Amino acid sequence: MARARRPSPQTAAVLIALAEAGAGWSHGYDLCRNLGLRAGTVYPILIRLTERGQVETSWETDPPRGRPARHLYRLSIAGAELARFVAESARAGDGAPAPGAARLAPRTT
Structure with missing residues (x-):
């Protein structure tokens, strides 16, 4: 049985x-x-979220000339629900943080 973390x-x-x-x-x-x-932090996170069905990926369809196509990322419906939960949890824990401050706030146990 998987634990929710x-x-x-x-x-x-x-x-x-x-x-x-x-x-x-x-x-x-x-x-x-x-x-x-x-990048060594963000890309593994994106890969994990994609494997869990929380992020959708696509390739750029029309990259600028001379540059290869890049991966694009956006939240799936499940990912949007998780993001909403995370944002609400951050607000509930610290009141109303400044924009961006909740993003890297330390975890509380």
Whole structure:
């Protein structure tokens, strides 16, 4: 039987950032830059969330000339529900954090 675990602060940050993008697609590089996290942190999170059905992926269909196509990411319906739960949990724990502050807030037990 699998235990439900609270997402790490980094996973929560990725979920919230994708939720803020709405139905739009996001590039992994942009997530890294916007969240101040390294690619070695963000891409494994995106892979795990994709394997769990919480993130959808696609390839860029029309990349700029001279650059290969990149992966695009967005939340699935299940991922949007998880992101909503994570955001509500962050708000409930710290009142009303400044935008972005809840993304990397330490976990509480």
